[in-house]
Each structure stands twice: as C-alpha cells, then as structure tokens.
Amino acid sequence: MSPAAVTAMQQGLQSCETCHLLSRPAPGVEEGRCPRCDEELVFRKPDSIQRTWAYLIGAAICYIPANLLPVLTTTTATGKDSDTILQGVILLWSPTGWPLSLIVLFASIMIPSAKIVALVYLLISVQRGSVKNNAQRIRLYRMVEFIGRWSMVDVFVDTFTAALIQLQPLMSVEPAPGLLFFAAVVVLTMLAVESFDPRLIWDATSAKEVSI
Amino acid sequence: MSDERGSVPPLAESRAVPKRQTRLSLVWIIPIVAALVGVWIAVTRVLNEGPKITIVFRSAEGLDAGKTKLRYNGVDVGTIMKIRLSDDHEHVITEVQMAPKTEGFLVADTRFWVVRARISGATVTGLSTLISGDYIGMEIGSSKEDKRDFVALETPPVVTYEVAGRFFLLKTTNLGSLDSGTPIFFRRLQVGEVTSYALDNDGKMLTVKVFVRAPYDQYVNPDTRFWQASGIDVSLTASGLSVQTQSLLSILIGGIAFETFPSGRILPAAEQNTTFTLYSNRTQAFEPPPRNPQTYELLFKESVRGLEPGAPVEFRGIRVGQVTDIRAQIDARTFTFSAPVTIQLDPQRLGIKLFGLGPGEDLATIRRKVINSLVSHGVRAQLRTGNLLTGAAFVAFDFFPGAAPVTVDWSQTPVQLPTIPGELQLVEESATDILKKVDKLPFKAIGNDLQKALVDFAQTMVTARGTLASAQGTFTSATGTLDTASNVIQPNSVQLRELDNTLQEVSRAARSIRVLADYLERHPEALIRGKKGGPK
DSSP, X not given: OOGGGSOTTTTTOEEOTTTOOEEOOOTTOSXXXXXXXXXXXXXXXXXXXXXXXXXXXXXXXXXXXXXXXXXXXXXXXXXXXXXXXXXXXXXXXSTTTHHHHHHHIIIIIIHHHHHHHHHHHHHHHHHTTOOSOHHHHHHHHHHHHHHHGGGHHHHHHHHHHHHHOEETTTEEEEEOHHHHHHHHHHHHHHHHHHHSOTHHHXXXXXXXXXXX | OOOOOOSSSSOOOSOOOOOOOOSOOGGGHHHHHHHHHHHHHHHHHHHHOOOEEEEEESOOTTOOTTTOEEEETXXXXXXXXXXXXXXXXXXXXXXXXXXXXXXGGOBTTOEEEEEOOEEETTEEEOTTHHHHOOEEEEEOOOOOXXXXXEEOBSSOOSSOTTSOEEEEEEEESOOTTOOTTOEEEETTEEEEEEEEEEEOTTSSOEEEEEEEETTGGGGOOTTEEEEEOOSOEEEEETTEEEEEOSOHHHHHHOOEEEEEOOOSOOOOOOOTTEEEEEESSHHHHTSOOOSSOEEEEEEEOSOOTTOOTTOEEEETTEEEEEXXXXXXXXXXXXXXXXXXXXXXXXXXXXXOOOOOOOTTOOHHHHHHHHHHHHHHTTXXXXXXXXXXXXXXXXXXXEEOTTSOOOOOOTTSSSEEEOBOOOHHHHHHHHHHHHHHHHHHSOXXXXXXXXXXXXXXXXXXXXXXXXXXXXXXXXXXXXXXXXXXXHHHTOTTOHHHHHHXXXXXXXXXXXXXXXXXXXXXXXXXXHHHHOXXXXXX
C-alpha cells in the first residue's frame, strides 16, 4: 500500500482539524491543544460513530413528520390551505414550473434522504471494518458534507415567504409544524456529518495493513 | 488502555488505537427527543382525529378532494378527503374527515348541501364561493341518533332549523315566477319564503312548500287563502281601476301573499304542513270556493265567440258558476254546428232553501226537482255579451216565459240544460224573418192591382159626380119639407096653443078625480049614503 496508509494516529501524532498542523501530543496528556490555532486536539473525534448514529436516528425520525405534516399554511381569501412538501412539489409541477418543482423535490426530499442513507452506509461500513471502496466512501462523505447545507434552502424559502407574504387580510403565509421537523432533519443530518470522522474510513485499512 | 511514551528520538513503537467508546453519549437524547415528539404528534393526531363520514352528492361539481371544506357557521369542521363514484355510477360519494369533537354534529337529521353562488329571486347567496370555491354547508340536526352516512340536499335549505315557524303546502297548477326563496307576504310584510316545490306524481299539480316565520305563522288558519302576488294586478271594474301589488320586490320577483278569509270565525292556527290552494290572484282567492260543483252541458247553436273557459255563469245576474270547457261539434247527418259548453254550477251559490228532507229524498233529487221546475217555468241558458269592448261573453240563466217547453234528460252525463239563442241572435233572427217575409211580398202584383184600382177609382169618381148632382135636387126638396115642419112646431102656432088648452083641461080633470079619491078614502060609505056635510 501507499505510504499514506500509515495514519498519523498510528504514528502517535495528532492533526489539527482546523489548521491541519500535525503535532505530537504532550506526554501523558491525551487532550491537548493545537500550538498554532489553539484548537482542541484529538486523535479521532470522540464517540464519533455513536454520536453520528444518534443524530442520524434523530434525523430519520424527524424526516417522517417533516414529510407528513404541512410545511406551509397559506391563508387567502379562498380559505386556508396547508401543504406538505410533496404537495408543494405536485403543486409546482406544471409545464413552466417543473424546474422549480424539481429543485424542491431534490433539495427537500431526495437530498435529506440520500444524506441519511449515505451516512448509514458509511457508519455500517466503518463499524464492520470494511476496507473496500475507501476512495468511493470518502468521496461520498465529501458529497454529503457539501450538499447538506443546500437542504436548508427549503427552510429559508419558507421562512422568507412567511415573513414577506403578510398581506392581511388578503393573503398570509405561515410556517406549519412540518417546517420545524424539516429544519430539524437538516440540522441533525448536518450535525451527523459533522460528528462523523471520515478518518475512520481508512483506519480499518491502515490497521489491517499494519497488522499484516 | 495507555500509551507508553518514551522520552525522545526513536519514534513511538507503540500503536495508538482509538478508544473504544463504551459509555453512552449524551447525544442520544436527540433521537430520543425526536422520537418522543414524533410519537406524541402521532398520538395526538390519532386521538384528535375526528370521525369520518360519507356524504352522497348528485354531482361532485366544484368539489375537490383534499381541498373542499365542510363549514358550519363559517367554521371549517371537515375536509373532503376522497371523492369516488357510487357503484351504480349515479352518485358521487365523498369521504369527509371531520374535525375532532364533531361527533355531536353527526346526527340523523343533520343536513349537508353544496354552497355555491346562487341567484334566486331576491337573494344572492354564496358570493364568497366565487373566489373561495364551493364548500359544503351543514346544518346540525336535533336528533339524538348518530349517523355517519349522509345524502346531501340538492339545494341549500332556505330555512334552517333554528328559525321558528311553520311549513305549509300550497297546491297550484302553475308555478308562475315562484322559486325557492320567493318571499311570502302578510299585509305586505315579508314573513316567510318558499322553501321548495315539486311536481306531484300525477304531474297535474305542483306542491309548493312555504315557510312562515313565527310569530306570523299563527295568522295562518284553515280559512287562510294564499295567492300569487306576482307582479301587478290591474283590474278595471265597475267601481273603477284598481291596482294591487304587494311590494316592489314582489313586482320584480313575484311572491305569495296570504290573508285570512273574513269569515268571522275564530279558528286555531293551521297545523304544520297543512295543504292550501294557491290561487292565481286575490280576487280568486276570496271567492268562496265551489264545494261539490255540479257539471252540466249547454248546447249552443250559435257562435260562442267571446266565451272562454272561466267565463262566469250567472243566474239573473248572480254568479253561480263558470264555464269549464267549450268544444265544437258538427252533426254528421244534418251538418249543423253546435257548441257543447260544459259549465260548473256551484250549488252553494245557487242556494236552495230546504225545509227539511222528506222521506226518500236527498239533495240530488231535490236539486233535480228544482231544476225541472225551473226549466218548466221557462229558465233557459243564454249566451250574452258581458263586455262590449272586448266581446267577452258569459252564460246567463233567465226566465223566458215564451220558450218552447223542454224536459231535462237526467240520464245523460253531464246533464244537458236547455238553451235559448242569445239576445243579439234573437234580434238577428227576427230581423231575418221580417226581411224574408218582406222579400216574399208580391210587390209587382200589388203594383198592378194598385194601378187597376186607381183606374176603377177614377171611373167611380165620374159616376159619383152624377150621383152628387141628383143628390143636390134631393137636398132641395128635403129643405122644403123641413121648412113646413118648422112652421108646424113654431111657439105661436095654432096647433101648439090648442094642444096647450087641451092639456090644461086634462090637468083640471085629474085634480077633481084626486079630490074624489081622497074623500072616498076617508068616507068609503059615501059611495052608498052619499056625501055628508062638511067635516066637523
């Protein structure tokens, strides 16, 4: 294997997550601080897998009401209308509005679910000590990390709409409980991604190689 | 686990292994909280879920699954979740998810209907639905019986359960301009509305259901008359022009008015759903209704122009019935035209004063007897023109003493009563008769005869002149004779004086005889003894 297979942890070194400075921990001390940026230094994020699982399960639970409960209540002269995310997608679907409909579909339904599925896959593979597809898995992790923030678009759009469209008594838009859950899904998945330590992906590989 | 760390250069030989995390991280609170919240929401949703009901509609027009609301007094109490066709494809079955705690609304007599913009007569309702879309309106019943499957009303109820009042049924042959929502007037006060109308099963009459609000419903009693107050009722009578309307509203959209027949009786208010007749105008409404009308037939040989069904039948100027039917009839054998006119006589109007029914007698036989006697006394039906302007005719019964005797054939149905040609017809007929007779006169012969007579006359005149001459001679001699006679009877004539003397002598003689007679009466013995001396 390439020399990169040897990890810093195996060498007893700690890498700063913020400034990526490699430093040797002070003897006898497990938790030190980065001499350059004063970031807390750890070999691996503490309880990474457990925490990721916790966030992920929380996100998965919230994902259900987020899709079942209405996210937006529109009150117009025609009456009150509550729409869930999926209803919104259907509502937006029209010969001219389909791109918008697709954006909502991707950002609000597919991305959160994809994130959850991807993280579950990463967690399981790490826990099982898988050594395969390391490159793929790290790419997946980066993608999840990158894409995650875009899920917030829906929440922002909804909150903006609710704040801007207040033309009482003609029309008003209010966020509905579904939005809260949806925001929770987005936040929890982001936290899950954050708490997942991608270094765990190749730890198994390195361990295997070292042991060999 | 522990890391053994040497002091310096030879870099660690020991192998760092990530700590095995055995203790439970605090972060697990998050999924637990999320799960709890999720479960709580699910539980409250399930617990708060209202009843599901089905409502059957004729058509789902304007209804939208997931959108259309069910509203009670403007509050959303349910949403249509599903719309499907019934198995026979005749109706639309909607499944409605009711709001929580609405079980009490769903009783046997709760009514549902679609609220959409409707313009009926005086009222425009459901305007808001033009923007908001149709919704389902409901009215909560008072029954205690629970119900989940309902059939919606076709039209919204005009009157809701909360309004006190009474429903009445009006029978009419013609709906006119009535519609549900048409106002009901009592003394020009709007007191109710038409709620619905339906054609009777036999298709002959319409039943109009009306609602009269309390407290006005107490003025409806069995003697109350309802009539169509639609528009303006203008009538030109002998007393002048009279215009009757109820209100501007009723002129525009029609209406029904009612008033109680001033019978003087005090009657209890009419029961709910009492049936009344809806008259076409006020005059008709206040005519005493014919009870047990008798149908007769009149055969007119003359033109019945101007006679219409509904035309009055009068008996010496009193209305006793009306014409119900006029037909034309041509005798196939004689090719004569006749018009059988069916009339209805109201026996109430043509009152027969009864002095008790004899044995074996009933009203029908008495009526028969009376009519027989009337006919034998010369009562005949006659066509008369009531209005010279319009030529409207009516049937009049009157005495025609000179009419040819007829007997009424009671075996026919309807019984035919004898007729007599109309006055105009009579004049016409006699004029024709006279003209015919005049036409028949031999004017030429008369002329010839007249001429002859004149010639004869001239000759006669010549003869007469001779006669006159001789007559003159006769007259002259007669004059002489008369002169002689006059000399005889002149006052100082000798004959007259002598006659006078003679008469004086006779007078004296008579006196002596009277004296003698007197004496003899007193002294009858004087006849034998002679006269004695003078009285002592």
